[in-house]
Amino acid sequence: MVVSHESEKPVGSVFFLNGQLVLKALPGFEHLFPPGFEASFQARPPSPSLSPSPMHSDFKTEGGATFKKTSSWTTVKRAKRPCPEPEVEKPPPKRARSEKKSQVHEFRIGDVEGMRRFYFTRLGEVGINALRRIITEWVKVLEPTRLRNYGPYHKLKQYSWDFKLLDSVPVPKERGPPWWPNDVPYVEPAHLPSKCLESLGVAIMFLQFSSAEQAKEYHAGESLISKLHNAAKYFISTLPAQEYAMGHDAWNAVMKERALQTILPELLQVARDYEEHLLQQGRDEGEREPSPALGRIFTYAELQKPVRKSWRGQKGRDEKKAVEEKEREDKEREEMTKKEREMEDKMTKVVKTSTEMKGYRIIKTKVDKVQELQKVNKVMALDNLLNA
Numbered sequence: 001m002v003v004s005h006e007s008e009k010p011v012g013s014v015f016f017l018n019g020q021l022v023l024k025a026l027p028g029f030e031h032l033f034p035p036g037f038e039a040s041f042q043a044r045p046p047s048p049s050l051s052p053s054p055m056h057s058d059f060k061t062e063g064g065a066t067f068k069k070t071s072s073w074t075t076v077k078r079a080k081r082p083c084p085e086p087e088v089e090k091p092p093p094k095r096a097r098s099e100k101k102s103q104v105h106e107f108r109i110g111d112v113e114g115m116r117r118f119y120f121t122r123l124g125e126v127g128i129n130a131l132r133r134i135i136t137e138w139v140k141v142l143e144p145t146r147l148r149n150y151g152p153y154h155k156l157k158q159y160s161w162d163f164k165l166l167d168s169v170p171v172p173k174e175r176g177p178p179w180w181p182n183d184v185p186y187v188e189p190a191h192l193p194s195k196c197l198e199s200l201g202v203a204i205m206f207l208q209f210s211s212a213e214q215a216k217e218y219h220a221g222e223s224l225i226s227k228l229h230n231a232a233k234y235f236i237s238t239l240p241a242q243e244y245a246m247g248h249d250a251w252n253a254v255m256k257e258r259a260l261q262t263i264l265p266e267l268l269q270v271a272r273d274y275e276e277h278l279l280q281q282g283r284d285e286g287e288r289e290p291s292p293a294l295g296r297i298f299t300y301a302e303l304q305k306p307v308r309k310s311w312r313g314q315k316g317r318d319e320k321k322a323v324e325e326k327e328r329e330d331k332e333r334e335e336m337t338k339k340e341r342e343m344e345d346k347m348t349k350v351v352k353t354s355t356e357m358k359g360y361r362i363i364k365t366k367v368d369k370v371q372e373l374q375k376v377n378k379v380m381a382l383d384n385l386l387n388a
Contacts, residue, residue: 102301109273109295112206118270118300119202122263125303127245127255128194130236135189135197137231138204142224143177150176153188179207204228205271225271229264236260249323254306262303270298 011029015022025033105121107114123131139146176186181203184196192200207224236244237260241253277295 102304104299104301106297106299108297109270110277111295115206115270115274116202118298119205119267120198121300121302122267123198123201123205124194126259126263128197129243129245130239130256130259131194131197131201132190132192133239134232134235135192135201135204137235138201138228139189141227141231142179142204142207146177150186154186179203205267223272223275225268225275229268229271233260233264236264251306258303258306266300273298 010026011032012023012025015024023033105114105117107118109115126134143149180186181199184192184200184203187196189197189200205225205228236256239256241249241256244252244256247255273296
């Protein structure tokens, strides 16, 4: 070991000699060490942690007990302080989604504006995909010979952004049925935007009986509203869930069930109450403005859309995997059923062919037996003649 001065130059060396630490000044630097420093330094006992010890040194106590030390170096170990575990931060609790409070509305049966708002609300809650097809079915019920009577639908490109006929396009002669709204272009319902589609649906819902013959049909339970309701109910109930809307199957099934259980029954109820209100008022044919003060009060609230379930997260992935496995099992079951039916058909054909062949052999065997019997009879007859 080298000892240095403040100038960072070596001035002495330190080494062990006979188990003692010795400090010796380099030549020319003796004046830096005070007299007697080396002797006093040598008299100091070496540090037990740095001095070597024999492999098996004996130590005796006052009582005469002897202890053997087996380590070559004496080391002092400090007890390790336990490190405190970091506190695990708990994630904040998920805040429950606050349900939007639906505002309650009410109107009197016969109040056209109140009924119009109700029809717009409920038809908009059906869903754009299903509503397009329902309106198409309603037009078929109302006008089964529409193409022959009113001509083909217009093309949407004939109209401007506000769905008015362009100036450069001549006004077509075919304007559609007389009940078709003026603010809705005479375009196929599948191509109409949502606002125009809802307006067309509201106009159809206000179509009531306007003749004595239709009034008789109403009393017989075959009114126009009943026909429209039955057509919409049949279409929605037979429509697969995956085609009802653009969501996943579970969400589409909830929307479909809501339309069947809530929306269509309320539409039918209000329309029928309005028909009864018109009959009770005793108005003349064609009039559509009875006094709204005499109609009963109908209360409704906007329906909340079901929450779209996300497939994100482990739980969502597991549920998605379960749905896919179920679909795959159903598909495999259908394929197995189809194969079993094919095998049954093949076995039926084989059994039928075998039976026919077996029957043919039986017939052939009977013929052979008859021929042999005839031969035996002839031989016996000849023997009888010879013996006589």
